[in-house]
Amino acid sequence: MELAGMKVKQLKRRVQEKFADPQCGDDLFLIGYVMYLATTVWVTTMFPMTKIIQALCMLISLICIAIKIFLYGKYSMKKVLILVATGLCCVVGLYRNHYVYPLIWFVLIAGSDQVPFEKILKVYLLIVGAIVFLAFSASMLEVIPNLQYETSTRGIRNSFGIIYPTDCGAHVFFWMLTLFYLKGKNLRGVHYLFGLLTTWAVYHFCNARIDAGSILMTTALFGLGNFISYDSKCSRRIKRIWERLWERLGGMVMPLLAFVSILFTYLYSDGNTLWAKMDSTLLARFKLGKQAFEDYGLKLFGQKIPMNGNGGTLNLVDEYFFLDCSYVNILLTWGLILFLVVMILFICGCTKNRKDLYFQYAIAAIAVNSMIAHHLMDVAYDPFVLAIAAEVIMRVSGLGKNRIK
Numbered sequence: 001m002e003l004a005g006m007k008v009k010q011l012k013r014r015v016q017e018k019f020a021d022p023q024c025g026d027d028l029f030l031i032g033y034v035m036y037l038a039t040t041v042w043v044t045t046m047f048p049m050t051k052i053i054q055a056l057c058m059l060i061s062l063i064c065i066a067i068k069i070f071l072y073g074k075y076s077m078k079k080v081l082i083l084v085a086t087g088l089c090c091v092v093g094l095y096r097n098h099y100v101y102p103l104i105w106f107v108l109i110a111g112s113d114q115v116p117f118e119k120i121l122k123v124y125l126l127i128v129g130a131i132v133f134l135a136f137s138a139s140m141l142e143v144i145p146n147l148q149y150e151t152s153t154r155g156i157r158n159s160f161g162i163i164y165p166t167d168c169g170a171h172v173f174f175w176m177l178t179l180f181y182l183k184g185k186n187l188r189g190v191h192y193l194f195g196l197l198t199t200w201a202v203y204h205f206c207n208a209r210i211d212a213g214s215i216l217m218t219t220a221l222f223g224l225g226n227f228i229s230y231d232s233k234c235s236r237r238i239k240r241i242w243e244r245l246w247e248r249l250g251g252m253v254m255p256l257l258a259f260v261s262i263l264f265t266y267l268y269s270d271g272n273t274l275w276a277k278m279d280s281t282l283l284a285r286f287k288l289g290k291q292a293f294e295d296y297g298l299k300l301f302g303q304k305i306p307m308n309g310n311g312g313t314l315n316l317v318d319e320y321f322f323l324d325c326s327y328v329n330i331l332l333t334w335g336l337i338l339f340l341v342v343m344i345l346f347i348c349g350c351t352k353n354r355k356d357l358y359f360q361y362a363i364a365a366i367a368v369n370s371m372i373a374h375h376l377m378d379v380a381y382d383p384f385v386l387a388i389a390a391e392v393i394m395r396v397s398g399l400g401k402n403r404i405k
Contacts, residue, residue, distance in 0.1 A: 030115070041128055044380065151207075185229070214365060218362075254350075266289075298336055302335030309321075326375065
């Protein structure tokens, strides 16, 4: 056993000597991340992709990331314990429920360790922007379908080459959020105008109200934050209050909204007049979430819940059932343990990066969006989850410094 361990260490040392530059580790992860991201975003468009090609691309991407972890990972005892504990939860979930996504998420998180987060965001901005723009252009040229859903109350909803209008809106929201975060204090009037025009376009053409509202909130939050922090017209006292508010309470936004979402879902009742006054979209999400609680219950290690949603065709499903609220979705499908891990990661990530107000704004916008949309832990949409988890693991283990700006 010791001999085998020594041989593995010798092999690792030889390969590391040949590829000693840490940049090689970053490049390996980014190659794998690009392939994974491009594949997962591509399948949300109307472009064809066979299951074999999809599986092959995913396999190659995960192999690249696994090699990066093996050759360039820096491990302390704390870090090993954190990774092993989280990995075991994912493996148990896979074994019991045949639900593979948490394990893939875990590999991506482990691989992103030590990779500058700004690099990941810039890659995300380029890949997602290119594929969504390509899908939009191809749908306008009728190369692929622009699925248009007619509704009696909301008019025509365009998908622009994406499988469903809300998926199109979600891609645009997270892309805009990433752009605003990268620009930070360099945001100018033209960026805010772009945000307002994008809000109008997503609402008017896609009728994706949740994502249009999220883009508007992002534009307003970053704009207000920059005005308070950098405009000479704003008093120092207001600036100090604003910064302290976010530094102390920013990390609690997501767990608080998660608690409210789950509580409202669990307490939903058809006979209660309070629910009848709510918006029909919100009401449907609470109703389906309550049905999932009653039919499947809460499990420690999660479960595979069959979901039946619209998208990819103009034929709407007969019996729609989908858990749109990210918090309810993660709690019931990933299980209580991984749900708590996710919440702790977000709390720790925001707490350890309390000085980065732009990061706090971004997580707050995602937290609000996640009350109604299901993309919180979907790396194809949300790149910030990589920063949160990898940053916390690295900081807790005592290896490296803050990668977030």
